[in-house]
Amino acid sequence: MSKERISFEGKNYSHRCQLLFPLAKIVFFAVVLSSILPNADAFDPLDPFGNITIKWDVMSWTPDGYLAVVAMHNFQMYRHIMSPGWTLGWNWPKKEVIWSIVGAETTEQGDCSKFKGNVPYCCKKDPVLVDLLPGVPYNQQFSNCCKGGVLASWGEDPSESVSSFQISVGLAGTSNKTVKLPKNFTLLGPGPGYTCGPAKIVPSTVFLSPDHRRKTQAMMTWNVTCTYSQFLASKYPKCCVSFSTFYNDTITSCPSCACGCSHKHNCIMGDDEKLKKKGINTPRKDNEPLLQCTHHMCPIRVHWHVKLNYKDYWRVKIAITNFNYRLNHTQWTLVLQHPNLNNVTQVFSFNYKPLAPYQSINDTGMFYGMKFYNDLLMEAGPSGNVQSEVLMQKDKNTFTLKSGWGFPRRVYFNGDECKLPPPDSYPILPNSAEKGPFKFSSTAICTILIIFVTW
Numbered sequence: 458m459s460k461e462r463i464s465f466e467g468k469n470y471s472h473r474c475q476l477l478f479p480l481a482k483i484v485f486f487a488v489v490l491s492s493i494l495p496n497a498d499a500f501d502p503l504d505p506f507g508n509i510t511i512k513w514d515v516m517s518w519t520p521d522g523y524l525a526v527v528a529m530h531n532f533q534m535y536r537h538i539m540s541p542g543w544t545l546g547w548n549w550p551k552k553e554v555i556w557s558i559v560g561a562e563t564t565e566q567g568d569c570s571k572f573k574g575n576v577p578y579c580c581k582k583d584p585v586l587v588d589l590l591p592g593v594p595y596n597q598q599f600s601n602c603c604k605g606g607v608l609a610s611w612g613e614d615p616s617e618s619v620s621s622f623q624i625s626v627g628l629a630g631t632s633n634k635t636v637k638l639p640k641n642f643t644l645l646g647p648g649p650g651y652t653c654g655p656a657k658i659v660p661s662t663v664f665l666s667p668d669h670r671r672k673t674q675a676m677m678t679w680n681v682t683c684t685y686s687q688f689l690a691s692k693y694p695k696c697c698v699s700f701s702t703f704y705n706d707t708i709t710s711c712p713s714c715a716c717g718c719s720h721k722h723n724c725i726m727g728d729d730e731k732l733k734k735k736g737i738n739t740p741r742k743d744n745e746p747l748l749q750c751t752h753h754m755c756p757i758r759v760h761w762h763v764k765l766n767y768k769d770y771w772r773v774k775i776a777i778t779n780f781n782y783r784l785n786h787t788q789w790t791l792v793l794q795h796p797n798l799n800n801v802t803q804v805f806s807f808n809y810k811p812l813a814p815y816q817s818i819n820d821t822g823m824f825y826g827m828k829f830y831n832d833l834l835m836e837a838g839p840s841g842n843v844q845s846e847v848l849m850q851k852d853k854n855t856f857t858l859k860s861g862w863g864f865p866r867r868v869y870f871n872g873d874e875c876k877l878p879p880p881d882s883y884p885i886l887p888n889s890a891e892k893g894p895f896k897f898s899s900t901a902i903c904t905i906l907i908i909f910v911t912w
Contacts, residue, residue: 501685503792503821503867505814507533507611509644509651509683511545514662514675515636522553522629523636523676528601528621534612534812535790535823536685536872542606543620544645546585550637553629555579560599560622561586577627583641588620599623606647609788610872612810613825633677644683648744650690653683687873693717696757696875698868703764704858705884711753715876724750725782727837732782738836740783747782749837756781757870759791763863763884764846770802771856771863772848775824777870779834779841786834789843791824792869796862798822800850806831807845820866858886 501507510530515523529545531538544564554577555563567581588606589597597603601621609617630636642653661675687694697711714721725731727749737747746756758778765772777791792812799819801809812821824845826832831843856862861883868875 503794503812503814503869504534504536507536507685509533509608509646509685511642511644511653511681511683512662513656513679513681515677516675518631518676519625519627520631522556522625522627522631524623524625526621526623528619529608531608531618532611533685533872534814535610535792535869537610537613537618537788537790538606538608538646539787539871540605540607541647542588542604543608543647544585544587544606544643546583546643547639548583548641550640551629553637554627555584556625556627558586558622558624559597560602561588561624586622588622607787608646610790612812612823613788613790636677638679642681642683646685648690650685650687651683652686652689653681656681685872690873693719694876695755695873696759696868696870697753697755698865698875698877699758699760700864700878700883701760701762702858702863702884703762703766704886707884709878709882709884711751711755711758712876712878713752715753716755718754720746720748721750721754724748724754726750732838738782744784746784749780749782751780755876756784757786757875759868759870759875761864761868763858766858770848770850771797772846773863774844774846775807776842776844777834780837782837785836786871788832789826789834789871790869792821792867792872793824793865794821794867795865796820796855797849797852800852801847802850803848805846805848807843809847 510532512528512530514526514528516526517524529543554569556575557578563579563581564585564587565581566579567584569576569580572580589603590605591603593603599622601619604617604620606620608620609615611618638656638658640655642656644651644653656679658677658679661678663672663674665672693716695716697715699711700709701707725747731737748754748756751758756779758780760774760776760778762774762776763771764774775791775793777789779786791807798811798821801811801822804824806827807824808827810823810825811819812823813819814821826834826843834843835841861880864883865877868877
Protein backbone atom coordinates (compact mmCIF):
# COMPACT_ATOMS: atom_id res chain seq x y z
CA MET A 458 0.00 0.00 0.00
CA SER A 459 1.40 3.37 -1.01
CA LYS A 460 2.22 6.12 1.45
CA GLU A 461 -0.17 8.47 -0.39
CA ARG A 462 -3.07 6.05 0.08
CA ILE A 463 -2.27 5.55 3.78
CA SER A 464 -2.09 9.30 4.24
CA PHE A 465 -5.40 9.80 2.41
CA GLU A 466 -7.19 7.10 4.44
CA GLY A 467 -5.77 8.51 7.66
CA LYS A 468 -7.08 11.98 6.86
CA ASN A 469 -10.46 10.52 5.84
CA TYR A 470 -10.72 8.59 9.13
CA SER A 471 -9.78 11.70 11.10
CA HIS A 472 -12.44 13.70 9.24
CA ARG A 473 -15.10 11.08 10.03
CA CYS A 474 -14.15 11.14 13.72
CA GLN A 475 -14.49 14.93 13.79
CA LEU A 476 -17.98 14.61 12.32
CA LEU A 477 -19.08 11.80 14.63
CA PHE A 478 -17.67 13.22 17.88
CA PRO A 479 -20.29 15.98 18.33
CA LEU A 480 -23.03 13.45 17.56
CA ALA A 481 -21.58 11.05 20.12
CA LYS A 482 -21.59 13.81 22.72
CA ILE A 483 -25.27 14.56 22.04
CA VAL A 484 -26.20 10.87 22.35
CA PHE A 485 -24.17 10.58 25.56
CA PHE A 486 -25.86 13.57 27.20
CA ALA A 487 -29.29 12.34 26.09
CA VAL A 488 -28.67 8.98 27.74
CA VAL A 489 -27.43 10.65 30.93
CA LEU A 490 -30.41 13.01 31.10
CA SER A 491 -32.89 10.19 30.46
CA SER A 492 -31.37 8.20 33.33
CA ILE A 493 -31.33 11.17 35.69
CA LEU A 494 -34.77 12.50 34.74
CA PRO A 495 -37.03 9.47 34.21
CA ASN A 496 -40.10 11.74 34.37
CA ALA A 497 -38.74 14.43 32.06
CA ASP A 498 -42.22 14.97 30.61
CA ALA A 499 -43.32 16.13 34.08
CA PHE A 500 -40.72 18.91 34.24
CA ASP A 501 -42.24 22.35 34.85
CA PRO A 502 -39.84 25.18 33.88
CA LEU A 503 -41.58 27.65 36.22
CA ASP A 504 -41.46 25.24 39.17
CA PRO A 505 -38.51 22.94 38.47
CA PHE A 506 -38.38 21.44 41.98
CA GLY A 507 -42.14 21.12 42.52
CA ASN A 508 -43.37 17.69 43.64
CA ILE A 509 -45.52 15.88 46.19
CA THR A 510 -43.44 13.90 48.67
CA ILE A 511 -45.06 11.09 50.66
CA LYS A 512 -43.04 10.29 53.76
CA TRP A 513 -43.47 7.10 55.81
CA ASP A 514 -42.08 7.22 59.36
CA VAL A 515 -42.10 3.91 61.22
CA MET A 516 -42.71 5.08 64.79
CA SER A 517 -42.66 1.67 66.51
CA TRP A 518 -42.57 -2.06 65.83
CA THR A 519 -45.56 -4.24 66.69
CA PRO A 520 -45.68 -8.03 67.27
CA ASP A 521 -46.46 -8.65 63.59
CA GLY A 522 -45.58 -5.40 61.85
CA TYR A 523 -45.22 -1.69 62.49
CA LEU A 524 -47.02 1.55 63.32
CA ALA A 525 -46.26 4.33 60.83
CA VAL A 526 -47.16 7.99 60.29
CA VAL A 527 -47.66 8.85 56.63
CA ALA A 528 -47.36 12.54 55.67
CA MET A 529 -48.10 13.94 52.22
CA HIS A 530 -46.24 17.23 51.54
CA ASN A 531 -47.20 19.37 48.55
CA PHE A 532 -43.97 21.13 47.56
CA GLN A 533 -45.49 22.57 44.38
CA MET A 534 -45.41 26.36 44.39
CA TYR A 535 -48.72 26.99 42.65
CA ARG A 536 -50.45 23.65 42.01
CA HIS A 537 -52.86 22.59 44.75
CA ILE A 538 -55.20 19.63 45.15
CA MET A 539 -58.82 20.76 45.15
CA SER A 540 -62.04 18.99 46.11
CA PRO A 541 -62.85 16.07 46.02
CA GLY A 542 -59.27 15.68 47.19
CA TRP A 543 -56.36 13.27 46.88
CA THR A 544 -56.54 9.50 46.44
CA LEU A 545 -53.48 7.44 47.36
CA GLY A 546 -52.85 3.81 46.45
CA TRP A 547 -50.04 1.22 46.50
CA ASN A 548 -49.34 -2.52 46.35
CA TRP A 549 -48.12 -4.59 49.29
CA PRO A 550 -45.01 -6.66 48.47
CA LYS A 551 -46.12 -9.65 50.60
CA LYS A 552 -49.33 -10.48 52.48
CA GLU A 553 -49.53 -7.34 54.60
CA VAL A 554 -52.84 -6.13 56.05
CA ILE A 555 -53.94 -2.88 57.65
CA TRP A 556 -55.08 -3.36 61.23
CA SER A 557 -56.18 0.25 61.75
CA ILE A 558 -56.02 3.78 60.29
CA VAL A 559 -56.47 7.12 62.02
CA GLY A 560 -56.95 10.27 59.91
CA ALA A 561 -57.85 8.52 56.64
CA GLU A 562 -59.84 5.57 55.33
CA THR A 563 -59.63 2.91 52.65
CA THR A 564 -62.32 2.81 50.00
CA GLU A 565 -62.69 -0.99 50.36
CA GLN A 566 -62.04 -3.54 53.09
CA GLY A 567 -61.29 -6.47 50.83
CA ASP A 568 -61.59 -10.19 51.61
CA CYS A 569 -60.74 -10.80 55.28
CA SER A 570 -62.59 -14.14 55.55
CA LYS A 571 -59.46 -16.08 56.53
CA PHE A 572 -59.17 -14.12 59.79
CA LYS A 573 -60.99 -15.28 62.91
CA GLY A 574 -61.45 -13.12 65.95
CA ASN A 575 -59.67 -9.87 65.21
CA VAL A 576 -60.53 -8.81 61.66
CA PRO A 577 -58.17 -6.32 59.95
CA TYR A 578 -59.41 -2.95 58.79
CA CYS A 579 -58.29 -3.69 55.20
CA CYS A 580 -57.04 -6.89 53.56
CA LYS A 581 -56.65 -5.71 49.98
CA LYS A 582 -53.39 -6.30 48.16
CA ASP A 583 -53.75 -2.85 46.58
CA PRO A 584 -55.44 -0.57 49.13
CA VAL A 585 -56.76 2.85 48.06
CA LEU A 586 -56.92 5.60 50.69
CA VAL A 587 -58.74 8.93 50.88
CA ASP A 588 -58.74 11.70 53.47
CA LEU A 589 -61.55 12.02 56.00
CA LEU A 590 -64.09 14.81 55.73
CA PRO A 591 -64.13 17.74 58.17
CA GLY A 592 -66.15 17.21 61.35
CA VAL A 593 -65.39 13.52 61.98
CA PRO A 594 -65.25 12.38 65.65
CA TYR A 595 -62.08 13.29 67.53
CA ASN A 596 -61.05 9.66 68.04
CA GLN A 597 -60.77 9.30 64.24
CA GLN A 598 -58.70 12.45 63.71
CA PHE A 599 -54.96 12.84 63.32
CA SER A 600 -52.78 15.93 62.93
CA ASN A 601 -53.17 17.63 59.52
CA CYS A 602 -56.01 15.33 58.54
CA CYS A 603 -59.68 15.57 57.76
CA LYS A 604 -59.72 18.30 55.10
CA GLY A 605 -61.50 16.27 52.47
CA GLY A 606 -58.20 15.66 50.70
CA VAL A 607 -57.71 19.34 49.84
CA LEU A 608 -54.07 20.46 49.86
CA ALA A 609 -52.97 24.06 49.38
CA SER A 610 -49.93 24.83 47.26
CA TRP A 611 -46.62 25.46 49.01
CA GLY A 612 -46.41 29.01 47.66
CA GLU A 613 -49.90 29.94 48.79
CA ASP A 614 -50.03 28.46 52.32
CA PRO A 615 -47.29 26.05 53.50
CA SER A 616 -49.19 25.24 56.73
CA GLU A 617 -52.12 23.88 54.70
CA SER A 618 -50.01 22.02 52.15
CA VAL A 619 -49.61 18.86 54.24
CA SER A 620 -51.93 15.95 55.02
CA SER A 621 -51.11 13.02 57.29
CA PHE A 622 -52.54 9.87 58.86
CA GLN A 623 -51.45 6.99 61.09
CA ILE A 624 -51.50 3.40 59.90
CA SER A 625 -50.92 0.08 61.69
CA VAL A 626 -49.58 -2.63 59.34
CA GLY A 627 -49.65 -6.34 60.15
CA LEU A 628 -48.17 -9.54 58.69
CA ALA A 629 -45.15 -7.44 57.79
CA GLY A 630 -41.52 -7.20 58.76
CA THR A 631 -40.75 -6.27 62.37
CA SER A 632 -37.27 -4.77 61.90
CA ASN A 633 -35.31 -2.61 59.47
CA LYS A 634 -33.93 -5.75 57.83
CA THR A 635 -37.18 -7.69 57.41
CA VAL A 636 -39.67 -4.96 56.48
CA LYS A 637 -40.55 -4.70 52.78
CA LEU A 638 -41.43 -1.32 51.27
CA PRO A 639 -44.79 -0.85 49.51
CA LYS A 640 -44.54 -0.47 45.72
CA ASN A 641 -46.43 0.81 42.66
CA PHE A 642 -47.66 4.01 44.30
CA THR A 643 -50.45 5.95 42.57
CA LEU A 644 -51.77 9.42 43.33
CA LEU A 645 -54.85 11.19 42.01
CA GLY A 646 -55.08 14.88 42.74
CA PRO A 647 -58.07 14.63 42.26
CA GLY A 648 -57.76 13.52 38.62
CA PRO A 649 -54.87 11.92 36.69
CA GLY A 650 -51.53 13.57 35.96
CA TYR A 651 -49.28 12.40 38.79
CA THR A 652 -46.56 9.78 38.37
CA CYS A 653 -44.94 8.32 41.49
CA GLY A 654 -41.47 6.85 41.74
CA PRO A 655 -40.44 3.89 43.89
CA ALA A 656 -40.13 4.15 47.67
CA LYS A 657 -36.58 4.97 48.78
CA ILE A 658 -35.12 4.57 52.24
CA VAL A 659 -33.80 7.86 53.63
CA PRO A 660 -32.25 8.90 56.97
CA SER A 661 -34.74 8.53 59.80
CA THR A 662 -36.79 11.61 60.62
CA VAL A 663 -35.79 13.41 63.82
CA PHE A 664 -38.49 14.83 66.11
CA LEU A 665 -38.13 17.52 68.77
CA SER A 666 -39.98 17.47 72.09
CA PRO A 667 -42.37 20.39 72.80
CA ASP A 668 -39.69 22.10 74.92
CA HIS A 669 -37.03 21.49 72.20
CA ARG A 670 -34.73 19.83 74.76
CA ARG A 671 -34.97 16.22 73.59
CA LYS A 672 -34.65 14.58 70.18
CA THR A 673 -36.24 11.31 69.13
CA GLN A 674 -36.19 9.63 65.75
CA ALA A 675 -38.25 7.23 63.69
CA MET A 676 -37.26 3.58 63.53
CA MET A 677 -37.18 3.80 59.76
CA THR A 678 -38.16 6.32 57.06
CA TRP A 679 -38.83 6.07 53.37
CA ASN A 680 -39.97 8.64 50.80
CA VAL A 681 -42.06 8.47 47.66
CA THR A 682 -41.86 11.37 45.17
CA CYS A 683 -44.73 12.13 42.78
CA THR A 684 -44.51 14.64 39.91
CA TYR A 685 -47.23 16.16 37.75
CA SER A 686 -47.50 16.17 33.97
CA GLN A 687 -50.16 18.22 32.21
CA PHE A 688 -49.87 15.92 29.19
CA LEU A 689 -50.91 12.95 31.32
CA ALA A 690 -53.69 14.91 33.00
CA SER A 691 -55.49 16.07 29.86
CA LYS A 692 -55.18 15.87 26.10
CA TYR A 693 -56.16 19.53 25.74
CA PRO A 694 -55.45 22.69 27.81
CA LYS A 695 -57.91 23.54 30.56
CA CYS A 696 -57.82 27.31 30.11
CA CYS A 697 -57.17 29.97 27.49
CA VAL A 698 -56.03 33.61 27.37
CA SER A 699 -57.44 36.69 25.62
CA PHE A 700 -55.89 40.16 25.22
CA SER A 701 -57.05 43.76 24.79
CA THR A 702 -55.49 47.23 25.10
CA PHE A 703 -56.42 50.90 25.51
CA TYR A 704 -54.69 51.81 22.24
CA ASN A 705 -56.50 49.35 19.98
CA ASP A 706 -60.20 48.51 19.71
CA THR A 707 -59.38 44.98 18.63
CA ILE A 708 -59.93 42.26 21.25
CA THR A 709 -57.78 39.20 20.71
CA SER A 710 -60.01 36.38 21.89
CA CYS A 711 -59.08 32.83 22.82
CA PRO A 712 -58.30 30.56 19.86
CA SER A 713 -61.23 28.51 18.55
CA CYS A 714 -61.51 25.11 20.26
CA ALA A 715 -58.51 26.08 22.42
CA CYS A 716 -59.48 23.40 24.96
CA GLY A 717 -60.87 20.93 22.45
CA CYS A 718 -64.52 20.81 21.37
CA SER A 719 -65.46 17.46 22.88
CA HIS A 720 -68.15 19.12 25.03
CA LYS A 721 -69.57 21.27 22.25
CA HIS A 722 -72.61 19.05 21.76
CA ASN A 723 -73.70 19.12 25.42
CA CYS A 724 -72.85 22.72 26.31
CA ILE A 725 -75.48 25.25 27.37
CA MET A 726 -76.08 28.85 26.36
CA GLY A 727 -75.71 31.59 28.95
CA ASP A 728 -79.39 32.57 28.68
CA ASP A 729 -80.83 29.04 28.55
CA GLU A 730 -83.92 28.37 30.69
CA LYS A 731 -82.28 25.16 31.95
CA LEU A 732 -80.01 27.26 34.15
CA LYS A 733 -83.01 28.06 36.35
CA LYS A 734 -83.52 24.39 37.23
CA LYS A 735 -82.64 23.28 40.75
CA GLY A 736 -79.39 21.31 41.06
CA ILE A 737 -77.88 22.58 37.81
CA ASN A 738 -74.66 23.44 39.70
CA THR A 739 -74.36 20.06 41.46
CA PRO A 740 -71.12 18.27 40.48
CA ARG A 741 -71.38 14.75 39.04
CA LYS A 742 -69.43 11.76 40.35
CA ASP A 743 -67.58 11.41 37.05
CA ASN A 744 -66.65 15.14 37.19
CA GLU A 745 -68.27 15.69 33.78
CA PRO A 746 -68.35 19.47 33.22
CA LEU A 747 -71.32 21.51 32.04
CA LEU A 748 -69.75 24.28 29.99
CA GLN A 749 -71.22 27.46 28.64
CA CYS A 750 -71.23 27.39 24.84
CA THR A 751 -68.29 29.45 23.58
CA HIS A 752 -66.07 29.35 20.52
CA HIS A 753 -63.08 28.32 22.64
CA MET A 754 -64.94 25.76 24.83
CA CYS A 755 -62.59 26.30 27.77
CA PRO A 756 -63.78 26.04 31.39
CA ILE A 757 -61.52 28.98 32.37
CA ARG A 758 -60.57 32.15 30.50
CA VAL A 759 -57.90 34.59 31.66
CA HIS A 760 -58.13 38.08 30.16
CA TRP A 761 -55.18 40.51 30.17
CA HIS A 762 -56.03 44.15 29.42
CA VAL A 763 -53.35 46.82 29.07
CA LYS A 764 -55.37 49.59 30.72
CA LEU A 765 -53.26 52.73 31.17
CA ASN A 766 -49.82 54.04 30.29
CA TYR A 767 -48.37 56.66 32.65
CA LYS A 768 -45.02 58.41 32.48
CA ASP A 769 -43.22 56.09 34.90
CA TYR A 770 -45.81 53.34 35.40
CA TRP A 771 -48.32 51.25 33.46
CA ARG A 772 -51.45 49.46 34.63
CA VAL A 773 -52.90 46.08 33.64
CA LYS A 774 -56.31 44.62 34.44
CA ILE A 775 -56.60 40.85 34.93
CA ALA A 776 -59.94 39.00 34.87
CA ILE A 777 -60.56 35.27 35.38
CA THR A 778 -63.90 33.88 34.19
CA ASN A 779 -65.35 30.46 34.96
CA PHE A 780 -67.45 28.86 32.18
CA ASN A 781 -68.19 25.60 34.06
CA TYR A 782 -71.63 25.50 35.71
CA ARG A 783 -70.75 22.45 37.82
CA LEU A 784 -67.44 23.46 39.38
CA ASN A 785 -66.15 26.27 41.54
CA HIS A 786 -62.49 26.77 42.39
CA THR A 787 -61.30 27.14 45.96
CA GLN A 788 -57.77 28.42 46.66
CA TRP A 789 -57.26 29.13 42.95
CA THR A 790 -53.87 30.32 41.71
CA LEU A 791 -52.80 32.29 38.65
CA VAL A 792 -49.17 32.34 37.49
CA LEU A 793 -47.93 34.86 34.93
CA GLN A 794 -44.56 35.26 33.26
CA HIS A 795 -43.69 38.76 32.07
CA PRO A 796 -40.35 40.65 32.16
CA ASN A 797 -41.87 43.63 34.04
CA LEU A 798 -43.05 41.48 36.97
CA ASN A 799 -39.64 42.19 38.46
CA ASN A 800 -40.92 45.65 39.41
CA VAL A 801 -44.51 45.30 40.66
CA THR A 802 -45.58 48.43 42.55
CA GLN A 803 -49.08 47.45 43.69
CA VAL A 804 -51.63 44.68 43.20
CA PHE A 805 -55.29 45.47 43.87
CA SER A 806 -57.68 42.85 45.38
CA PHE A 807 -55.37 39.85 44.72
CA ASN A 808 -52.55 38.48 46.82
CA TYR A 809 -49.25 38.45 44.97
CA LYS A 810 -46.03 36.50 45.46
CA PRO A 811 -43.00 36.70 43.16
CA LEU A 812 -41.58 33.39 42.01
CA ALA A 813 -37.91 33.09 41.14
CA PRO A 814 -37.18 29.47 40.18
CA TYR A 815 -33.91 30.70 38.65
CA GLN A 816 -32.57 33.20 41.16
CA SER A 817 -31.06 35.56 38.58
CA ILE A 818 -34.37 35.90 36.67
CA ASN A 819 -37.36 37.51 38.36
CA ASP A 820 -40.06 37.52 35.70
CA THR A 821 -42.68 35.18 37.20
CA GLY A 822 -45.36 35.90 39.78
CA MET A 823 -48.23 34.07 41.46
CA PHE A 824 -51.60 35.69 42.09
CA TYR A 825 -54.22 34.19 44.38
CA GLY A 826 -57.40 35.28 46.13
CA MET A 827 -57.73 37.05 49.46
CA LYS A 828 -59.13 34.77 52.13
CA PHE A 829 -62.89 35.18 52.73
CA TYR A 830 -63.03 37.77 49.93
CA ASN A 831 -62.25 36.32 46.51
CA ASP A 832 -60.34 33.07 47.13
CA LEU A 833 -63.42 31.25 45.82
CA LEU A 834 -64.10 31.46 42.09
CA MET A 835 -67.80 30.65 41.75
CA GLU A 836 -69.47 28.56 39.04
CA ALA A 837 -70.28 30.03 35.65
CA GLY A 838 -72.77 32.85 35.83
CA PRO A 839 -72.96 36.45 37.03
CA SER A 840 -70.65 35.72 40.01
CA GLY A 841 -68.29 33.39 38.17
CA ASN A 842 -65.39 35.79 37.81
CA VAL A 843 -62.66 37.51 39.82
CA GLN A 844 -60.56 40.47 38.72
CA SER A 845 -57.74 42.73 39.80
CA GLU A 846 -55.38 45.40 38.55
CA VAL A 847 -51.58 45.46 38.63
CA LEU A 848 -49.45 48.61 38.67
CA MET A 849 -45.88 48.17 37.44
CA GLN A 850 -42.99 50.60 37.27
CA LYS A 851 -41.35 50.99 33.90
CA ASP A 852 -37.78 50.11 33.09
CA LYS A 853 -36.90 52.70 30.45
CA ASN A 854 -34.32 50.37 28.94
CA THR A 855 -36.80 47.59 28.20
CA PHE A 856 -40.38 48.95 28.33
CA THR A 857 -42.28 49.14 25.06
CA LEU A 858 -45.77 48.51 23.80
CA LYS A 859 -44.50 47.31 20.43
CA SER A 860 -44.33 43.75 19.13
CA GLY A 861 -46.55 42.32 21.89
CA TRP A 862 -44.07 43.11 24.65
CA GLY A 863 -46.91 44.19 26.96
CA PHE A 864 -48.49 40.70 27.05
CA PRO A 865 -47.49 37.71 29.22
CA ARG A 866 -45.24 34.97 27.87
CA ARG A 867 -46.90 32.19 29.87
CA VAL A 868 -50.11 31.88 31.86
CA TYR A 869 -50.99 29.10 34.30
CA PHE A 870 -54.29 28.61 36.12
CA ASN A 871 -54.27 26.13 39.03
CA GLY A 872 -50.96 24.80 37.76
CA ASP A 873 -52.09 24.07 34.18
CA GLU A 874 -50.66 26.10 31.31
CA CYS A 875 -53.25 28.07 29.34
CA LYS A 876 -53.51 28.34 25.58
CA LEU A 877 -52.27 31.72 24.29
CA PRO A 878 -53.50 33.36 21.08
CA PRO A 879 -51.11 33.26 18.09
CA PRO A 880 -48.63 36.20 18.25
CA ASP A 881 -49.70 37.61 14.89
CA SER A 882 -53.19 38.27 16.30
CA TYR A 883 -52.04 40.42 19.26
CA PRO A 884 -53.36 44.00 19.37
CA ILE A 885 -50.83 46.32 17.70
CA LEU A 886 -49.98 49.97 18.13
CA PRO A 887 -51.51 52.41 15.63
CA ASN A 888 -49.08 53.05 12.77
CA SER A 889 -47.66 56.55 13.26
CA ALA A 890 -46.52 56.52 9.65
CA GLU A 891 -50.14 56.89 8.57
CA LYS A 892 -50.69 60.26 10.25
CA GLY A 893 -50.00 62.32 7.05
CA PRO A 894 -52.10 62.03 3.87
CA PHE A 895 -49.04 61.05 1.80
CA LYS A 896 -45.63 59.82 2.77
CA PHE A 897 -43.32 58.39 0.09
CA SER A 898 -40.62 55.94 1.02
CA SER A 899 -37.02 56.66 0.03
CA THR A 900 -37.15 53.78 -2.45
CA ALA A 901 -40.17 55.28 -4.23
CA ILE A 902 -38.51 58.73 -4.42
CA CYS A 903 -35.30 57.26 -5.88
CA THR A 904 -37.30 55.31 -8.46
CA ILE A 905 -39.16 58.47 -9.57
CA LEU A 906 -35.90 60.45 -9.86
CA ILE A 907 -34.30 57.74 -11.97
CA ILE A 908 -37.30 57.75 -14.32
CA PHE A 909 -37.09 61.53 -14.78
CA VAL A 910 -33.32 61.52 -15.31
CA THR A 911 -33.47 58.78 -17.92
CA TRP A 912 -36.45 60.28 -19.72
